[in-house]
Amino acid sequence: MSVTSEIVKDFKNFIKKKGLKYTSEREEILKEILKSKQHFDVDELYMKLRKKGSKVSKASVYRTIPLLVEAGYIQEVYKQDSRSYYEVTLDKLPHIHFICIKCKSVDEIIDDYLAERIQEEAKNKNYTPLTYHLEIFGICHKCKKGV
């Protein structure tokens, strides 16, 4: 069984367990998202669906995203200009973004140790952590050299 159909099956379960109804719109949106290899926002996702001939509405996209976040398939990675960007989580750990304040480039790393420490800190505070954003603002190598 493919990874995608495995996830689709799990999502159906998740929806049912919540006493909700499994609809073709929800499945379409999930499947489209699983194809994305990069960050995406609602508009991009909606446009991709429309171009494929899907009749799904933007409202449904907005309504489905929180479900997918709750189910753990996607996470919000950053906000920019009052727009939220998401990405597929899968088993990827939330990662660190380095944002250069000069050239606006975004680089990323995954630091397992840091991830663990963050989980610990959350638990010390009696929080049930779901996800996190770590953005480091600074100046990248290229800009420092004046490239």
Added chain:
Amino acid sequence: MSVTSEIVKDFKNFIKKKGLKYTSEREEILKEILKSKQHFDVDELYMKLRKKGSKVSKASVYRTIPLLVEAGYIQEVYKQDSRSYYEVTLDKLPHIHFICIKCKSVDEIIDDYLAERIQEEAKNKNYTPLTYHLEIFGICHKCKKGV
């Protein structure tokens, strides 16, 4: 000379260097912000100013904030419900925010080890780190118990 008047003097210099004009509105806003001991958003700041009898407009508050960020006196610390929250930078270490997605409460800690590790990671990537945002989203103790 007090810390506040020192900053006010520096800000005036900053404004002049940029070829802008130093106005009473800009000074009022800066002074009010310097009094804040906690996170604030534009609305809170605007309300505080109005209660004191200030005639400053919300538009001016919105226009002044980017200048204060650029000058380094304040920084955006997180966004919630499409609203930005700021705090006075001074020499405070960037800290971690725990944001409860249910009750919207924000708690914070400072973790020196985490701060160091973040600096290290940045240097490994050849970045010159200036500041960072670490936001952990989850469910707080109270909400988990259903209070």
Added chain:
DNA sequence: TTTAATCTTGAGAATAAGTTTCAAATTAAA
């Protein structure tokens, strides 16, 4: 101190992401 050029202001209109409303359509259980 007057002038003139430029910038900033307040008020309200505009913008745009995200949410809500509601009638019609779909789902799911009996």
Added chain:
DNA sequence: TTTAATTTGAAACTTATTCTCAAGATTAAA
């Protein structure tokens, strides 16, 4: 099927932030 409950699309709504513009303030020079 029948029926109750949920979901959908479309459009209206909400709300933070930005923009517009005429009137007022600041600045440097005369």
